[in-house]
Amino acid sequence: MAAETPEGIVLELHPAGLPARFYAFILDWIIRLVIMYAIAMIAGILGGVGVAFWLILLFALEWFYPIVFELGRSGATPGKKTFGLKVVMDNGLPVTPAASFARNLLRVADFLPFGYGIAVVSMLLRQDCKRLGDIAAATLVVHEPHAAPRVTLEKIEPIAPVRSLAPRDQAALVALAARAPTLTGERLNELAALAAAVSGDQGRSGNAVTHRVLGVAQWLMGRRS
Amino acid sequence: MTPLHFEELYQGEWQELEGLLDQLLRRKKTTSAPVQGDRVAVLYRRACEHLALARARSYPAYLLDQLERLTADAHQVIYQRREFGLTKVRYFLNVDFPRTVRANAGYVWLSAALLYVPTMVIGWLVYVRPELILSVVDASTAASFEQMYSDSATAIGREAQGDLVMFGFYIRNNISVAFQCFAGGLFVGIGSMFYLIYNGALFGAVAGYLTERGHGPTFYAFVVTHSAFELTAIVLSGAAGLKIGHALVVPGRMSRMQSLVEATRNCAPIVAGSAIMLLVAAAIEAFWSSAAWLPHAVKYAVAAGCWIGVLSYLTFQGRSAN
Numbered sequence: 001m002a003a004e005t006p007e008g009i010v011l012e013l014h015p016a017g018l019p020a021r022f023y024a025f026i027l028d029w030i031i032r033l034v035i036m037y038a039i040a041m042i043a044g045i046l047g048g049v050g051v052a053f054w055l056i057l058l059f060a061l062e063w064f065y066p067i068v069f070e071l072g073r074s075g076a077t078p079g080k081k082t083f084g085l086k087v088v089m090d091n092g093l094p095v096t097p098a099a100s101f102a103r104n105l106l107r108v109a110d111f112l113p114f115g116y117g118i119a120v121v122s123m124l125l126r127q128d129c130k131r132l133g134d135i136a137a138a139t140l141v142v143h144e145p146h147a148a149p150r151v152t153l154e155k156i157e158p159i160a161p162v163r164s165l166a167p168r169d170q171a172a173l174v175a176l177a178a179r180a181p182t183l184t185g186e187r188l189n190e191l192a193a194l195a196a197a198v199s200g201d202q203g204r205s206g207n208a209v210t211h212r213v214l215g216v217a218q219w220l221m222g223r224r225s
Numbered sequence: 226m227t228p229l230h231f232e233e234l235y236q237g238e239w240q241e242l243e244g245l246l247d248q249l250l251r252r253k254k255t256t257s258a259p260v261q262g263d264r265v266a267v268l269y270r271r272a273c274e275h276l277a278l279a280r281a282r283s284y285p286a287y288l289l290d291q292l293e294r295l296t297a298d299a300h301q302v303i304y305q306r307r308e309f310g311l312t313k314v315r316y317f318l319n320v321d322f323p324r325t326v327r328a329n330a331g332y333v334w335l336s337a338a339l340l341y342v343p344t345m346v347i348g349w350l351v352y353v354r355p356e357l358i359l360s361v362v363d364a365s366t367a368a369s370f371e372q373m374y375s376d377s378a379t380a381i382g383r384e385a386q387g388d389l390v391m392f393g394f395y396i397r398n399n400i401s402v403a404f405q406c407f408a409g410g411l412f413v414g415i416g417s418m419f420y421l422i423y424n425g426a427l428f429g430a431v432a433g434y435l436t437e438r439g440h441g442p443t444f445y446a447f448v449v450t451h452s453a454f455e456l457t458a459i460v461l462s463g464a465a466g467l468k469i470g471h472a473l474v475v476p477g478r479m480s481r482m483q484s485l486v487e488a489t490r491n492c493a494p495i496v497a498g499s500a501i502m503l504l505v506a507a508a509i510e511a512f513w514s515s516a517a518w519l520p521h522a523v524k525y526a527v528a529a530g531c532w533i534g535v536l537s538y539l540t541f542q543g544r545s546a547n
Contacts, residue, residue, distance in 0.1 A: 005304075007273040011297050056507050059400055063500065073250065092297065094305045098493030105496055108401070108408035109416065132411050135482070136469065136489040145294050171283030174228070178286055221285065222227025 001128055001140065003092040011092045014143040015129045016085045018120065021141060028079035032061055063105070070100045084144045099137040106133035158223045159215035162200040170220050173198065177217035228284045235275055239295055242268035246298050269299040320543035322498035327539070329464055329492065332471070336406075336463035339418055340456070343425035344432070351433030361430040370431055374440045374447065399455060399510075400503045406463035407496055414470015421463045446521040451514050453531035454506035457539075458499035465492040465499075502535075 001013040039057055043050035069077040075094055076086045087095045087103075095103075110119035110131045119131035128140060165173070173195060180188055185207070192213040193205035199212035226234075245265050276292040326333060351357045358367050402424050409416020435444040472488030473481060513519075513527075 005273070005296075005300050007270060007296075009273045009276050009296060011300060012293060053511075055511055056504070059507055060504065063404070088301075092300060094301050098490055098497070101497045101500070102489045102493050105404050105500070106408045106411060108405050109411040110408075136411060136485050138486045138490075145290065145297065167283050171285070174285040220227065222229030222231075 001142075003090065005092070012145075013088065013092055013140060014145070015127075016083075016141045016143050017129055018123050020083050020085060020143070021080075021123070021129075024077070024079040024083045024085055026079070027082055028065070028077045031078055032065055035061060066104045067097075067100045070095050070104075071097055080141070084146070085141055086144050087139055087141055090138045090140055095139055099139050103133035103137035103139050106136055109133070156211060156214050156218050158219040158225050159199060159212055160219055161198045161216045163198065165198060165220070169195075169198075173213070173217045174220055177214050177221070180214060226282075228288055231275075231279070231282075231284065232288060235271075238268055238271055239275075239291065242272055242295060242299060246295075246302060249302050250298070265299065266303060269296065269303055272296050272299065317494065317497070321494045323539050323542040325492065325494040326461060326464075326498070329468055329495065332464035332467045333460060336417075336421060336467055337460045339421035340425040340460055340463065343422050344429035346429065347426040348429035348433035348436075351430045352437050355434055355437045358430050358434040361427060367434065370435065371438055371440065374435055374444045400507060403455075403459045403462040403499055403503055406459055407466045407469075407499075410466030410469030411473075412470070413473050414467050417463050417466030417470060420466075421459075424459065442521060446524045447514050449528035450524060450531055451506045451509040453528060453535045454502045454509065457535050458502040458506065461495050461499040461502070465495045468492045 001015055002010045003013055004010050036058060039054055043054035046053070066077050070087045074081050074086070075088065080086065087100070089095055089099060107119075110116055110122070110133055112118050116131075119133075122131050122135070123129045130140065134140060176191055176195065183191070189205055189207065189210050192210035195213050196202055196204055196209050198216045199209070201209045201212060242265070245260050245268070248260050249265070272292060272295050276289070276296050279288055279292055347361070351361075362370075402420065406417050406420045406424075409418075409420050432444065432448075435441060469485065469488050469492065472484045476484035479487065509531075514524075
């Protein structure tokens with residue numbers, strides 16, 4: 001999913017799948033349950049008036065809990081926030097009050113026939129993983145982006161490539177270098193062997209070759225010895 | 226230009242923008258001077274250029290990521306619409322809500338007919354032949370309704386102080402009905418129609434049954450005040466649902482999805498307004514309607530005020546405002 005801004009850049013939106021949203025929902029449900037019990041205890045002490053308050057709060061909690069949090073600064077209920085999710089409009093902007101009202105009150109339709117049946121089917125069928133409320137309100141539940149690891153290969157000497165490289169190849173090498181810390185040695189050697197031509201090691205593989213290939217990546221990043 | 230050179234060159238601007246965004250989004254506690262809006266806009270546009278450049282040159286992922294997050298955050302800050310605050314709420318209540326209701330008068334009348342016609346028909350039928358109540362609710366429920374509104378009950382509308390769960394159930398049930406009437410619109414309006422007719426029939430059956438049993442005075446004194454808000458809110462929610470259903474069936478020149486999104490956005494004020502009305506109704510039902518010590522005359526007088534108030538609010542409020 002992507003949304004284009006008026007500045008002509010494309011913002012990447014990563015729709016959240018069913019499991020993430022399910023966990024967030026369960027957490028929110030537990031939080032609401034705890035609040036209800038807490039208020040019920042206070043209401044029990046206060047008696048009649050307290051119970052009336054409790055009933056109104058129960059209603060408010062049931063329907064307005066998600067709306068209040070979605071319109072807040074983080075754009076997510078505590079449950080969603082814990083799992084790194086966020087509600088935004090289709091165009092990547094913060095959710096508007098009208099849309100938040102619509103998507104949360106349309107829960108009733110999503111709930112049918114029981115246990116959010118329609119919502120689950122809709123989320124599984126759609127690429128953007130929207131439930132009916134999201135479709136009608138033009139909202140999207142997305143993963144908050146988190147930072148990719150920096151390329152940290154300070155120990156490796158930069159080496160100039162032995163041949164000129166197209167931008168795509170340069171990008172591929174730098175991406176490999178960024179992934180290097182997360183790969184096993186064997187896999188890294190395999191991948192580096194594919195790119196061995198850049199350091200004049202075509203057809204060979206091994207730790208030394210990998211070292212030289214990563215050195216070229218260092219050089220492409222702009223480091224010079 | 227190599228990625229590191231690029232980063233070195235513009236890192237300062239990105240950090241400045243990030244600092245300003247942190248301040249605006251209050252992610253960190255800062256005590257510095259207020260944020261210069263134009264500076265944010267300038268830095269945002271620069272960051273957009275840098276992102277476009279970085280993408281075109283296939284710079285490493287961490288750089289793209291950093292710029293993407295930066296521009297996404299700034300985009301949210303710059304293009305967000307301020308829809309909060311008292312001015313907005315006041316405008317909503319004074320102009321937006323009643324106007325949107327009037328703009329959709331056709332749906333409102335249809336919704337009202339779908340709710341009230343079954344109420345009257347079934348009410349009359351059950352009044353004439355009380356045994357028909359059993360085809361709507363089962364015997365024990367009918368008995369509990371009778372018990373709830375009998376003159377001997379200490380608090381009207383609830384069975385006993387101990388059985389508060391049931392009372393809570395009724396309040397929440399009545400209120401959820403309104404949202405069901407709205408959400409049912411997603412099923413091409415049939416859901417809305419069903420909930421309106423079904424609940425109208427249910428209200429009618431209960432009212433007809435209790436009237437026939439001679440509990441009429443207690444029952445009407447109980448429901449008449451909060452129903453000004455509750456029934457009207459149900460009608461309005463139903464109208465919003467019918468509008469959505471209509472938009473799905475007859476999308477006109479738009480695609481069905483566009484038409485649905487458009488209709489949902491247009492009727493959002495109605496739904497938000499009816500949610501507020503339901504909160505008012507719940508408060509009245511809990512504190513005012515259930516008070517058995519109030520004389521019926523007082524309750525009817527207040528109820529008349531509420532009905533006239535609600536209807537004239539929806540009819541006249543916000544007509545002259547620009």
